[in-house]
Amino acid sequence: MEVEAAKAIGAGIACLGMGGVGIGLGNMFGNYLAGALRNPSAADGQFGRLIFGFAVTEALGIFSLLVALLLLFT
Amino acid sequence: MTSTNTEVGHEAGAKAPFPPFQTETFASQLLWLALTFGLFYYLMSKIALPRIASILEVRSDRIAQDLDEANRLKDESDAAMAAYEQELAEAKSRAHNIAQEARDKAKTELDGTRASVETDLANKIAEAETRIGAIKTKAMLEVDGIAEDTVSSIVGELFGGKVTKAEIAKAVSGVKG
Amino acid sequence: MANDPIHQFNISKLLQLDVGGYDISFTNSSLFMVATVGVSAAFLIMTTSGRGLIPTRLQSISEMLYEFVAGLLRDSAGSEGMKFFPFVFSLFTFILVANLFGMFPYFFTVTSHIIVTAALAFSVIGLVVIYGFYKNGLGFLKLFVPSGVPGVLVPVVVLIEVISFLSRPISLSVRLFANVLAGHITLKVFAGFVVSLSSLGLGGIIGAALPLAFAVALTGLEFLVAFLQAYVFAILTCMYINDAIHPSH
DSSP, rough: OOOOOHHHHHHHHHHHHHHHHHHHHHHHHHHHHHHHHHOOHHHHHHHHEEEEEHHHHHHHHHHHHHHHHHHHHH | SSOOOHHHHHHHHHHSSSSSGGGGHHHHHHHHHHHHHHHHHHIIIIHHHHHHHHHHHHHHHHHHHHHHHHHHHHOOOOHHHHHHHHHHHHHHHHHHHHEEEEEHHHHHHHHHHHHHHHHHHHHHHHHHHHHHHHHHHHHHHHHEEEEEEEEOOHHHHHHOOOOOOHHHHHHHHHHHO | OOOTTGGGGGGOEEEEEEEETEEOOHHHHHHHHHHHHHHHHHHHHHHTTTSSSOHHHHHHHHHHHHHHHHHHHHHHTTTTGGGGGGHHHHHHHHHHHHHHHHTTTTTOOOOGSSHHHHHHHHHHHHHHHHHHHHHHOOOOOOOGOOOOOOGGHHHHHHHHHHHHHHHHHHHHHHHHHHHHHHHHHHHHHHHHHHHHHTTTTTHHHHHHHHHHHHHHHHHHHHHHHHHHHHHHHHHHHHHHHHHSSSSOO
């Protein structure tokens, strides 16, 4: 059972990585909103890049979630 | 208490490996992916995409053509409008010319008749004046004779023939001034 | 076993086939690959068969898909990249439809297996490398030497660039795989919470409303992810193709 316990602890630690992604996504959306309020006419044109950045950044969080899930379920 | 998260972990840890990492399924998946994706690529590149491209091209051509047609019709109607306006202006100027000519002609005719009438009148006046002059001089000449006759007869009546003709004529012309 | 969150990724053989020692059975994964290709190809071909000047509703969906991918590729790789349009279009449509198929309950998700996404990613990188060398010759190696770097730093920068290039197929495949896999597992875990909580009695049933709401919200997020990951895969493919066409950046 030590292995199981170690796995659970490892999965918990792996999920900490998602905190960084949370900071990153918050940063991104916050800056987008700040920029959009300064220049609303340019906001629509950058929405695609925002979504792209969201997907690429979010993938990093998913990686850590994946590590946690792999630890738990394999 | 049958199936919580941790219990699943329990079972799976002891059991079959994680399905995406089961290497014995890789050959089958790769082969079928290659087959299906290859077929899909073939269908897309040979049938679907050229067809959609041609649809879009036909549509944009058609729109461009319609726009050209509309532009052409607009140009035509503009040209017709310009021609109409030009004709209108020409007709106006022509009508103006005709009226001007008619007015001029009438004026010259009027002037001609007036001039001839005036010369006529002037001639007649001149004629009448000469005639009046002639009559006047004749009458004047006769007046002298009549006056001399009257004077000689009045003098004869008063004084009885002592006055000569020359004296009488001298007196008459002195009266006349 | 029904609540096992990874049970949905199991591959079961529908038709046993063995050729030359390789197991190439027709599995449920193969079935859904065929279904993905069949449905999307049939949709794209049948809706456009009318060739309507004024599109029907379905035809305009096909046209929107076409113009979306064409705009994506033209914006990143220029008109020179349009020769790869069928490839990018097939990739995008295949991944999108496979992801969306995975959102149906009891359906198998083709892209939740690393081997499938890795095969797609390596085909992209293989295409980039082959076309890059074919078009630019050794000039393609300029990709690893950014212009305007001081001489001392060149080896370091080249090393970093090479590593980043090599990690491209891995990140490309793992991103798609991990997003789909993690999303499905999370959905299943929250759905499992609902089941196990409601077996605890009245209080559990009331408490199960929370994970149920989460599961519903996650389903919406998963639809977004299904589209976004196909979009990201396609746009990264376009950028890599642009690298192959214009290596000096």
